[in-house]
Amino acid sequence: LPLSRRMGQKKRMAEKELQQSPLDTAQSPSPKEPHLRPASSLGPQRSIYFSSPKGHPARLGTEFFDQPAIPLARAFLGQVLVRRLADGTELRGRIVETEAYLGPEDEAAHSRGGRQTTRNRSMFMKPGTLYVYIIYGMYFCMNVSSQGDGACVLLRALEPLGGLETMRQLRNNLRKGTLSRTLKDRELCNGPSKLCQALAIDKSFDQRDLAQDEAMWLENGLLGPRRPAVVAAARVGIGNAGEWTQKPLRFYFQGSPWVSVVDKAAEQKNTQT
DNA sequence: TTGTCGATATTCT
């Protein structure tokens, strides 16, 4: 049997395992991730994970978003994004891939050079503010403002957890062309614009507050002490932004089948087996 | 499995 074929089978098996039990294959947490400690270690009266302004018990509050873009991008991994539709349907997905955009000095950011326009105004608003914009004339991307002027985090992929059939419908309706083929689960949210379609997120969400909004919020993913390893890789689709093109500002759960783009070279560098 | 290409609107030059 050719080696490539065998590797392919092994890879598929590993993915299947992850799909069935995403947390069992987890490795020990990185010491670089202080924001991911269990809530119990943060003291009883004021946990950043359970501040709950509007009655959602596990809702993450403003304190969670008030950290610099890189730690926030890492802290997003494993948390659960919840979208409540007008009819009450709740769509849920665990965040598995993000990108950090650092602000004026970041040549790949919309806020590079301190540019502030009508489009990117929400990048400069308080941490937790959504920055939703139209890309390539037909798709949306969803970002969350972080600490730091003009800094934010792009959400790139989710592991769908609930409301999958509604997501499939939304994706099919919004997709152009042949609307026949049934989308696989992994095709629902494995990309920044795909997750916006699946969760019915459009421009009307721009400038809303993820810590306060009624139609969408973030919940603690309760991943516990065992978490998947996090890969730091170059960002996707930013063209040539000089030295900023290669910087490892994209973060994803290693081995997750829900990630949009896998970077094998970065994984070698990161894990040092 | 990989590469190429068109769609399409807003922003910036």
Add this chain to the structure above:
DNA sequence: GAATATCGACAAA
């Protein structure tokens, strides 16, 4: 007029 933080169809291998 060019570029763009994308996606999906299709062809080739």
